[in-house]
Amino acid sequence: MTRRVIIDTDPGIDDAIAILFALAHPELDVAAVTTVAGNIGIETTTRNALRILALAGQGIPVHPGAGRPLKRGSRTDTRIHGVDGLGGVAFPEPEEPASSEPAHMALRRLIADAPAGTIDILALAPLTNIARFVEEAPDVARRIGRLIAMGGAVREPGNVGPRSEFNIAHDPEAAEIVFSAGLPLTLVPLDVTRRVRADAVYLARLAALGTKQALVCRDLIAAYFTGTSGGESRPLHDPCVPLLALRPDLFATHSMRLSVNLGEDELAGALEPGEHALAVAMGTDAPAVLDLLAETLGQALSSPRTTSHQ
Numbered sequence: 646m647t648r649r650v651i652i653d654t655d656p657g658i659d660d661a662i663a664i665l666f667a668l669a670h671p672e673l674d675v676a677a678v679t680t681v682a683g684n685i686g687i688e689t690t691t692r693n694a695l696r697i698l699a700l701a702g703q704g705i706p707v708h709p710g711a712g713r714p715l716k717r718g719s720r721t722d723t724r725i726h727g728v729d730g731l732g733g734v735a736f737p738e739p740e741e742p743a744s745s746e747p748a749h750m751a752l753r754r755l756i757a758d759a760p761a762g763t764i765d766i767l768a769l770a771p772l773t774n775i776a777r778f779v780e781e782a783p784d785v786a787r788r789i790g791r792l793i794a795m796g797g798a799v800r801e802p803g804n805v806g807p808r809s810e811f812n813i814a815h816d817p818e819a820a821e822i823v824f825s826a827g828l829p830l831t832l833v834p835l836d837v838t839r840r841v842r843a844d845a846v847y848l849a850r851l852a853a854l855g856t857k858q859a860l861v862c863r864d865l866i867a868a869y870f871t872g873t874s875g876g877e878s879r880p881l882h883d884p885c886v887p888l889l890a891l892r893p894d895l896f897a898t899h900s901m902r903l904s905v906n907l908g909e910d911e912l913a914g915a916l917e918p919g920e921h922a923l924a925v926a927m928g929t930d931a932p933a934v935l936d937l938l939a940e941t942l943g944q945a946l947s948s949p950r951t952t953s954h955q
């Protein structure tokens with residue numbers, strides 16, 4: 646059964662892989678992409694989303710969102726994703742302009758216009774856009790099908806602080822708003838994403854698939870080896886989100902009550918025992934997940950989808 650999804654993203658190498666996987670899987674219908682500042686500034690994340698869709702030949706609308714967190718300063722880091730945000734990997738120039746409708750309004754319109762529960766939001770970035778949507782239209786936000794978000798660290802050390810993960814730490818206030826909204830939220834933290842990595846054999850497997858999205862994902866992951874020991878890539882954080890959306894049986898999720906540290910010190914954005922009930926993916930069958938990723942990237946992309954631009 647096909648699921649309609651909206652992808653909120655800050656591409657980003659791993660975002661790009663997640664988006665290409667979602668576009669290639671026949672059971673995911675990407676209704677729109679919303680962008681946010683995170684890995685890199687909003688102009689670049691938006692341009693990258695347009696470039697990724699141009700490569701995939703999909704005329705899906707891209708709605709630019711927040712250029713900075715709700716209350717804090719923005720901090721980008723080009724060390725991991727490169728100055729262009731895509732590891733210098735060749736992508737075409739955008740074929741379409743970004744939509745003039747901002748992200749939080751597109752989220753609200755699409756969810757309001759669809760039957761309740763029929764659209765999932767796949768969140769691959771700081772939660773600023775989603776928090777703004779939730780605050781402005783809580784009744785509409787309750788019509789979201791599933792909200793699956795990459796973020797946080799439960800037992801794992803953080804990646805931007807001793808216990809803070811980038812997406813949550815970039816905008817802790819937004820995360821706390823989203824966590825407290827009573828949405829059907831599944832969190833995909835570092836505890837599970839760090840188990841999903843590629844090695845040289847996997848790169849060769851992608852190259853042998855021969856499809857354009859498999860070849861570009863091979864190049865993206867190769868760029869993602871920077872700063873590692875060289876044996877394995879950095880974790881494929883964001884692809885875990887659409888993979889869980891399609892095959893929740895490949896992930897072990899637990900109900901937890903968590904809150905977000907809103908302090909100003911190194912613990913800002915850390916997840917702490919709290920009051921908000923959410924599902925948290927804490928385990929996965931990583932070989933099966935990597936198999937599904939490769940098999941899907943090897944499939945021909947469906948004919949170009951052109952969705953009316955708002």
Ligand code: RIB
Pocket residue numbers: 655657658659660683684769770771795804810811812882883
């Ligand atoms: O901590 C990992 C997350 O931060 C991923 O979404 C990655 O793209 C970066 O945004």
Ligand code: CA
Pocket residue numbers: 654655656657659660683684769770883
């Ligand atoms: Ca991301």
